[in-house]
Amino acid sequence: MEFINDLSIYFGRINHWVTIFLIVSGLYIIITNSNMIKKLIGLSIFQTSVYLLYVSPGKIIGGTAPIISPQFEVYSNPLPHVLILTAIVVGVATLSLGLALVVRIKEEFGSIDEEAILMNSFEDQE
Amino acid sequence: MEFFLNFIILIFLSFITIAIIKINNLFSLIILTGTYSFLMASLLIVMDAVDVGMTEAAVGAGVSTVLLLSALYLTESKDSNRSNQNAMPIVLCLLVGGLLVYGTLGLPQYGLSDTPVNSYVGALYLERSIPETTIPNVVTSVLASYRGYDTLGEVTVIFTAGIGVLMLLKKFKQD
Known part of the structure; x- marks a missing residue:
């Protein structure tokens, strides 16, 4: 148990660091990939990192899920959970709207690769 | 553990x-x-x-x-093929990541109970949920009772997204 206590002292902010890693990876995927489905996957990683950002400060070590019961004394903070429940559902709504746009773009331009669409439109102009 | x-x-x-x-x-x-x-x-x-x-x-x-x-x-x-092969995206991402990590150094450690986040409104919800709403699951009572308008707004967002998806994917007849 000593080892685990040391771990929580040295890595007390590792949740935040992994959150930041996820934010930055989502951003990197969105910038570097021209395929729109992969861009949307990057966007959903960006959105998912926000769940960690909100829920990890509300966790209390030794606490339990916020369902009131006489057997327990310490509960984690319920407010971030409520906010993130809303965020998950809104995230799926935006993902489905984005995918519908991608399907329409495929029907109209014949490709879902950003650079291929740009190249085609340049050739049409010339 | x-x-x-x-x-x-x-x-x-x-x-x-x-x-x-x-x-x-x-x-x-x-x-x-x-x-x-x-x-x-x-x-x-x-x-x-x-x-x-x-x-x-x-x-x-x-x-x-x-x-x-x-x-x-x-x-x-x-x-999917990768488009940008230059160093610009990596530099930008490392810059953003470095600034954010610098920001976390002032935040409290994981799992403490006396942080500002866990002191005020969250503790109040835990205290008042049973006397005011009689619902033992505090997340449900906050979602449906204290912040009911928030959930109504969420439903509006899903409804709007559904309309958007239907309009985008519907095949319109050419006149």
Whole structure:
């Protein structure tokens, strides 16, 4: 148990660091990939990192899920959970709207690769 | 023990994210995204957010994967090729990441009970839920009772997105 206590002292902010890693990876995927489905996957990683950002400060070590019961004394903070429940559902709504746009773009331009669409439109102009 | 589980799942999550960055086959990517959502759901349950964990397992690992797979079927594409090969995106991402890590140095450590986040309104909800609403699950009482208008707004967002998807995918007849 000593080892685990040391771990929580040295890595007390590792949740935040992994959150930041996820934010930055989502951003990197969105910038570097021209395929729109992969861009949307990057966007959903960006959105998912926000769940960690909100829920990890509300966790209390030794606490339990916020369902009131006489057997327990310490509960984690319920407010971030409520906010993130809303965020998950809104995230799926935006993902489905984005995918519908991608399907329409495929029907109209014949490709879902950003650079291929740009190249085609340049050739049409010339 | 709680922190140890948290630590292991965070490491898994980071490796899956690196794989998502590296892999270009879209089908593998979508399955990896499902795995990612499932790990995120486990992590949320370890952090006591049971309602959020269940929603993420159902909606993130289930519905999102189905939506992505159906979009893949409709667009008939296989691989994504990387476009920008210059150093600009990496520099930008490292800059953003470095600034954010610098910002976390002032934040309290994981799992403490006397932080500002856990002191005021969250504790009040835990105290008042049973006397005011008689609902033992505090997340439900806050979602449906104290912040009911918030949930109404969420329903409006889903409704609007549904209308948008239907209008985009409907085949209009040419006059």
